[in-house]
Amino acid sequence: xxxxxALAGLSLGSISCSQVEVEDFLQKHFREMSAEEKKQVxxxxxxxxxxxxxxxxxxxxxxxxxGILWGYGLDIARCIGCRKCVYGCVNENNQSRKNPQLxxxxxxxxxxxxxxNLENAEHYYNPETVPEPxxxxxxxxCQHCENPPCVRVCPVKAxxxxxxxxxxxxxxxxxxxxxxxxxxxxxGRVFNWAEPNIPVAELxxxxxxxxxxxxxxxxxxxxxxxxxxxxxxxxxxxxxxxPTGTRKFGNLLDPTSEIRYLxxxxxxxxxxxxxxTESKFYYFFSA
Amino acid sequence: xxxxxxxxSLMATGMVIGVxxxxxxxxxxxxxxxxxxxxxxxxxxxxxxxxxxxxxxxRRELKDEHTTIKLHHAEQERWCLDxxxxxNRDKLKLADGExxxxxxxxxxxxxxxxxxxxxxxxxxxxxRVGYFKGGKRxxxxxVNCHNPHDPKFKPIKPLPPPIRxxxxxxx
Numbered sequence: 060x061x062x063x064x065a066l067a068g069l070s071l072g073s074i075s076c077s078q079v080e081v082e083d084f085l086q087k088h089f090r091e092m093s094a095e096e097k098k099q100v101x102x103x104x105x106x107x108x109x110x111x112x113x114x115x116x117x118x119x120x121x122x123x124x125x126g127i128l129w130g131y132g133l134d135i136a137r138c139i140g141c142r143k144c145v146y147g148c149v150n151e152n153n154q155s156r157k158n159p160q161l162x163x164x165x166x167x168x169x170x171x172x173x174x175x176n177l178e179n180a181e182h183y184y185n186p187e188t189v190p191e192p193x194x195x196x197x198x199x200x201c202q203h204c205e206n207p208p209c210v211r212v213c214p215v216k217a218x219x220x221x222x223x224x225x226x227x228x229x230x231x232x233x234x235x236x237x238x239x240x241x242x243x244x245x246x247g248r249v250f251n252w253a254e255p256n257i258p259v260a261e262l263x264x265x266x267x268x269x270x271x272x273x274x275x276x277x278x279x280x281x282x283x284x285x286x287x288x289x290x291x292x293x294x295x296x297x298x299x300x301x302p303t304g305t306r307k308f309g310n311l312l313d314p315t316s317e318i319r320y321l322x323x324x325x326x327x328x329x330x331x332x333x334x335x336t337e338s339k340f341y342y343f344f345s346a
Numbered sequence: 347x348x349x350x351x352x353x354x355s356l357m358a359t360g361m362v363i364g365v366x367x368x369x370x371x372x373x374x375x376x377x378x379x380x381x382x383x384x385x386x387x388x389x390x391x392x393x394x395x396x397x398x399x400x401x402x403x404x405r406r407e408l409k410d411e412h413t414t415i416k417l418h419h420a421e422q423e424r425w426c427l428d429x430x431x432x433x434n435r436d437k438l439k440l441a442d443g444e445x446x447x448x449x450x451x452x453x454x455x456x457x458x459x460x461x462x463x464x465x466x467x468x469x470x471x472x473x474r475v476g477y478f479k480g481g482k483r484x485x486x487x488x489v490n491c492h493n494p495h496d497p498k499f500k501p502i503k504p505l506p507p508p509i510r511x512x513x514x515x516x517x
Contacts, residue, residue: 132470134470139499139501139502140504141502141503141504141505142504142505142506142507143505145505145508146505157509157514158514159514160508160509160514162508165508182507182508183507183508183510184504184507185504185506185507186504187503188501188502188503188504189501189502189503189504190501291477291479292477292478292479292480293476293477293478294474294475294476294478294483298475299473299475301473302491302502303473303491303499304471304472304473304486304491307469307470308478309478317468317469317470317478320468320469320470321470324465324468324470325470345465345470345471346461
């Protein structure tokens with residue numbers, strides 16, 4: 060499967076185009092599709108995935124619910140830097156495993172006492188065991204800003220903020236310019252420099268159109284708070300993968316939610332607050 | 347005199363309510379859908395072996411059974427039967443003597459770790475999985491993550507670091 064941009068380039072070189080490729084090329088922006096058009100697109104995509112992977116995919120276009128604004132909580136005092144969230148996310152969200160290897164969560168190791176100075180932080184640490192004495196760990200992923208710089212710079216509006224606060228990408232509309240990657244202050248986005256590479260046996264076939272469906276070469280991807288799970292009321296995969304209960308998730312508009320409890324009762328911070336991104340990813344200290 | 351009687355009866359009512367409230371609170375504990383306690387295979391029910399054994403509350407080295415348990419959890423202050431119920435071996439017991447199931451062990455832990463218990467009930471300490479909408483989420487018990495006899499987390503091996511970009515272009 061190719062992105063619109065790649066296909067446009069290709070069509071200049073070779074005139075022959077299959078029916079599916081033509082339909083791909085003429086596909087509308089997701090937000091401009093009618094319910095019927097969405098159904099057609101999903102049908103075509105499912106047929107395409109079946110042919111490509113030999114697996115039946117279930118592609119959801121589930122809409123956001125009113126009265127929900129998702130927020131995330133991460134307990135800095137508890138993270139031990141084990142990266143279980145990273146691989147839980149990779150498996151759930153069909154990220155390319157190698158050549159290229161894409162990951163939506165980056166666990167940053169910092170020297171104790173160097174919380175703010177990220178110049179001395181690193182994410183390639185690989186000791187025998189974690190946590191290591193003298194270090195602390197801060198996982199970073201898309202912060203789902205209320206004021207997302209990545210959305211503002213996209214020249215084709217292929218990325219936007221959903222009404223429930225999730226920042227999503229329409230992979231079929233992305234032209235691969237990577238302006239959003241340059242604009243994101245959190246390194247929350249990654250790029251498919253090559254055709255994604257996922258063992259068929261490891262594919263997750265329960266997907267959302269705006270989330271974990273298999274991507275193609277030349278498009279940007281990022282954390283979606285597991286849109287395919289949270290819109291069904293399930294916790295994101297990283298929350299369930301964490302062995303220390305570091306990760307919390309909930310509805311910022313619900314006063315009884317876990318996320319509201321921790322914001323009201325704990326000390327919290329958001330990364331790079333001074334940039335006015337209004338991130339919805341709250342780091343907190345449990346003790 | 348009648349005034350005093352009235353006052354006394356009011357007091358008595360108040361006391362009844364006062365007694366009733368903790369009972370209600372105790373029932374509220376039932377609302378947490380918890381996983382199963384991490385028993386070693388074949389070890390439960392404890393009464394299978396303990397029914398015929400004499401109760402020995404003395405602090406000692408356990409040589410015949412439970413030899414892998416090394417108590418490292420305020421071991422100077424407590425011994426087995428401070429938490430395990432000698433009167434009913436298949437239950438735990440609270441400090442006030444109340445007998446509770448192993449699935450309610452968080453109440454036992456909460457006796458000392460009050461702040462953590464409060465956070466756990468709110469869903470901010472510990473781990474929950476499943477559907478947070480519709481009440482189908484499962485609370486992990488304290489003991490699902492912490493060994494009650496040795497609760498401190500042990501270091502673990504991290505999963506592999508990401509591949510450096512110069513080796514990861516895929517081109």
